[in-house]
Amino acid sequence: MIKPVLLWSDLLFFLLIAATFAGGWLAARTEHLRLAWRRVGRSRVAMAAATLLAAFLLIGVLDSLHYRERLPGDGENYAVEVRSALDALLTGLRTRQERTYSAPLATHLFAKESLEGDQGRDFPRLKHGGAHLGADTAGHGADLLAKTVQGMGVGVVAWLVLWLGFLPARQAAPHLAWDAVLATLFALCLVAGPVLLLAQGYHVLGTDKVGQDVLYLTLKSVRTGLLIGTLTTLIMLPAAVALGLLAGYAGGWIDDVIQYLYTTLNSIPGVLLIAASVLMMQVVIDTHPDWFATAAERADARLLALCAILGITSWTGLCRLLRGEALKLRELEYVQAARALGVSGARILWRHILPNVMHIVMIAIVMDFSGLVLAEAVLSYIGIGVDPNTVSFGSMINTARMELAREPMVWWSLAAAFAFMFVLVLAANLFADVVRDAFDPRASR
């Protein structure tokens, strides 16, 4: 028996997804918006990027379905740990801990240690990595190869199943670039199949300092990355857009007030402001332990607070950009014509100014996404980032940073975080690029 737990960040994450789908549904009902989305659907790049994003989103959603396990015995007692559906799926990865660093797919630890019973110094055998090979690791290479080939076979079979599964959708919407979707899925399956099989017996991406599986950590980081990247933008966006457009369009004292506000905010060193806010927030959290039933809830509160603080301190750049754009747009003749027709200021902002700055907003969202994930890493470094219990790309990069100086180098934590972040941010960039082009009537034929 389990008891579902809905963390605040889960709620916001699901709301965000629901809002995206609702927006998509509304767009599908309006003809010209549907045409624009159809242009997105026809683009191979966009569909491939969307497939990758969907894969990341799936991981994020699985990792947001939290629950507490019922403890054995009588009564309504539940475990203190809050787990997610992803944790349940990855129980093997989570529980097969080593003692310390081991390279990807290794059978021995990374560093020599004094072995028990005075056998001298050597690389100790891993507890789990390649355990099925027994003491003799001679068949290591052959085993890897066999598992990879088998895994690819599994991947191809999985892909064929997906291919069949997509048949009805392809018939329903033949104009979409399904070939790009299937090609991306094929690549994903081809990678995921071997990883799946190899992960049964090995640590595919190695282990970190305390012996946790890096693949597990990377998958767990996806949700944190998505949350920090999207929730922060969501928090800052209304302020940046509303204040920026208002300052640019209204001018006069309103402009002065908003300008003074963001220049003042900008003149305080960002890290200092964030550090102060995070520390204050930490004190509040620490002095009210009764607010949080579990450690996960506390970590979650801290993550949300971090998003809020990053959002509050990062809206000034976009705001300034939009103010300049609105200043330019309000002098354009179609805005003048609208004023001459007696259109109200709010309506001009909504109909004439906002749609013409949306491309800037969209670019800003995507650019900020990667920037925010990195900001989180920097903040984790000075100890004011996410809760130590929360796994994130930032904390992974941060712990891996120290090991780059080692000889030989421990590269896999960093490489894993880098590869995942790279794919995530690249997919988001490419997708946003196509969306922006599709919604620009001047660029379409």
Place this chain on the structure above:
Amino acid sequence: MSLPMSLLRVRDLSVAIGDALPVEDVSFDIAAGETFALLGESGCGKSLTALALMRLLPPAARIASGAVRFADTDLCALSEARMRDVRGGKLGMIFQEPSSSLNPVMTVGAQIAEALRLHGDAAARERVVELLAAVGIPDPARRAGEYPFQMSGGMKQRAMIAMALAGEPELLIADEPTTALDVTIQAQVLDLLRALQRRRAMAMLLITHDLGVVANMADRVGVMYAGQLVEIAPRAAFFAAPGHPYARRLFAALPDTAARRSRLATIPGSVPPPGTRHAGCRFVERCGEALPVCHAAPPPWREYAPGHAVRCHLPALPVLAGKVGVTEGNPCGTGGTVADAAAPGGAPPLLAVSDLQVYFPIRKGVLRRAVGHVRAVDGVSLVLHAGRTLALVGESGCGKTTVGKAILGLQAPSGGALALDGAPLAGLAPRRMQMVFQDPYGSLNPRLRVGEIVAEGLCALRLPGDHAAQVRELLAQVGLDAAMAGRYPHEFSGGQRQRIAIARALAVRPGLLICDEPTSALDVSVQAQILNLLGDLQARLGLAYLFITHNIAVVDYLAREVAVMYLGRIVERGTTEAVLRGARHPYTQALLAAVPRIAGGGVEARVAGDPPSPANPPPGCHFHPRCPRAEARCRASYPDETTLAADHVVRCHFPA
């Protein structure tokens, strides 16, 4: 066509962008000391031709075929390093927009010195001053040390010319050299170019869309249409009897007095986009006299007279007498006249503006206190009756657009009074007055569909009725297909966009339309369509127009009354007849003299210098620093109004 002593010889030049050939098989010669004008509407390939000669084509374009020989050099075969010596040294070029052709962070002198150094002239400093003096810049030694932002537009164009002259070019390519300039400044620059050419025996390739400029500058004319030269002729022969139907229709589309009260001939349709495959003549779709053969085979060059060749199948060359020989675009349904209601009886005027002032504060310091004012509009009074057209004429920066905006309520006036139908007016009156703007590309929101744009006023004012039906009706009224309501503005040409803008203004059924240079961004043939439309609408709906423009020909064609503005004040107003035929103010006279006319006469730069800044107008009469007649009292006091006739008022100390 080949002249014995041709300096530049272009043969079958084609420029390709992708698969399209925006310039195809262009051949012409320019003799030493001669001015050859390349005439054509926007997008016909004339600028690309010039850039191809200089081998300065944009990266997407390339010379597909053809030969360019300059004196004894094959320009197409030169290496890029050798070509750099030719540019500036043998071929000089000046561009349309002087403000973006000069580097804003270098002094003008330094930029000219750079050009001199490149062509091996070491004693730069004196040469710079010499060149600046040669292009008529006063106080050249001081001006050489100034930055472009310290100079006016005309001054900058002179500096550009000085730069082009630095290498002592044998051929000067001038790409729309005066299009961005005011008409009095244009006259000065054209004067200068003519004088320089004579003095230096320099050949000139003049690229322009303005028939008036061609008539005043060119020795020979080449007309381009859709990437091809369609006619080459000596100037006199061309203006006496243009051969190609396109050229003849261009003449007919020009508004002027002769065409007053009649519809202008228009050229139906629009220029085919580059990349269109042509089986026959490129003009055939728009030609009224097309023969079957015109659709089938590309027309050959026909020599009508020595030196006058036309690419056309039509055999005869009907002599152009006035506007005879030109078929009308489509006859007007309202009796073929531009309606202009007769003077009303005792009714109050539709619009009465008295002593309108618009001052913009100049703010300085931390507290942003106003330290002075830009007097954009300084005491303007106007009267406009229902169903009539009043033209407000002036050069850029004289405040005419601000007058329009202040009347409309887009700009809060600093003083004065407005009255509509005798009732005082403050702020917007969207149901009574609307505005049509200059830039057909900036006046429509690219994110809205045409139907939404036109319905904007209906929605904003919550007017009753079926908006979709009204939009269809409005689009039909301005000559557009109702089915176009679902499309986006970028799918339309400039003329169609201007029609959409007019439909949007008409949606709320105003009695007065303020037209702010509605045709200045359009080609001549399209301008004629819009002017016809405005005439029709006035006849049908009884609209009054306040027509803000700098184009005297349009005023002459369209307006019943004219007010001439200079530096925020009206210096002369009256009926079109009185003001344009019997101008009394020296500024009006100078303005009229500066307009390049087709029918000979030549432009005359009657005034020197540039208009002063409205932030710091000269004392006394604002015009006195440029006025040939100025005396002591002009410097002391601003002249009062002198009424010469019932409706002809002038503000000058010497009205006689």
